[in-house]
Amino acid sequence: MKYAVFGVLLFALTTISVAQTSDRYAIAVSEIGNALTQPPAPEGQYNRFLSTLDNIDVVFMPPTRVEVEFPKGYLNCIFPASRETMQEKHTLLESHPLEVTSAYVFTIGEQPQAGLNTESRIAIRRGFTFGGIRQSLPAEYIELDDDVTILQFLTLGRVDAVISYLIDIQGAAERLQIAVPQFQKDRPIHTSREAFVCHDNEVNRSFVEQINQAIREWKMQSQYDLP
Structure with missing residues (x-):
């Protein structure tokens, strides 16, 4: 360095x-x-x-x-x-x-993005907009400071889904020594x-x-x- x-x-x-x-x-x-x-x-x-x-x-x-x-x-x-x-x-x-990186909706299990609604709890990194995702996917958004915490919220069932860039979730999953959650590779929500x-x-x-x-x-x- x-x-x-x-x-x-x-x-x-x-x-x-x-x-x-x-x-x-x-x-x-x-x-x-x-x-x-x-x-x-x-x-x-x-x-x-x-x-x-x-x-x-x-x-x-x-x-x-x-x-x-x-x-x-x-x-x-x-x-x-x-x-x-x-x-x-x-x-x-x-x-x-x-x-060029893509962001996705990550969930535990097979819950599709289409199953999320205004009552769903979605964790997102504080300060990130992902191209205006709050308008295109209305829900209760929980802002957190880092992707490790975001992923922990998902695995503990404190949120229904998380939104993040794939590279960030991969890094967080590696730190936590867990598998990357489910996401639809052909359906990025933002690039x-x-x-x-x-x-x-x-x-x-x-x-x-x-x-x-x-x-x-x-x-x-x-x-x-x-x-």
């Missing part, structure tokens, strides 16, 4: 200010199962990609905090993210996606581009070009690494 890692409070208390300089770039991220982790947890694939970028400071914060802090301007970018669900899209840049979203300015335009080049090289190398 060659980048600096901060919690949001520590970062705010430092004298680092990268939003107005090309010397360093501040990227806000949120933990994602085994894909994007904080020390001392083992590095995930997104950590390894971030290590390919030069002169970055990675600031970990919950998704709800990202929504508050990013508009303030001191953060250059957020990752993973997409402009699709954001306001003021014209003021933002988006890189090529590092990955998201895992990209970098940055404020649109001259400094960040140059940075996004660097990110796009790094993503191209990463994907090319990944092809060679396939068995």
Whole structure:
């Protein structure tokens, strides 16, 4: 790991200010199962990609905090993210996606998504919208802070279903040493581009070009690494 890692409070208390300089770039991220982790947890694939970028400071914060802090301007970018669900899209840049991921409804047993209704209890990660799922699938939503807790609620029967990205549930299931719950692979409820979203300015335009080049090289190398 060659980048600096901060919690949001520590970062705010430092004298680092990268939003107005090309010397360093501040990227806000949120933990994602085994894909994007904080020390001392083992590095995930997104950590390894971030290590390919030069002169970055990675600031970990919950998704709800990202929504508050990013508009303030001191953060250059957020990752993973997409402009699709954001306001003021014209003021933002988006890189090529590092990955494209899908979210699903996960249940215990064979309960289909069609069986859920307004009285169903569905666990969802705090701050996640999944393309407006609350409007398209009305229910009683229980917001929780991480996917491990979400999965525990499901296995304990405290909710009828959970909604999450497959990569996140896979990571949570691995941590809990249980099987991934039932889901309909051909019926994702939302598909998201895992990209970098940055404020649109001259400094960040140059940075996004660097990110796009790094993503191209990463994907090319990944092809060679396939068995």
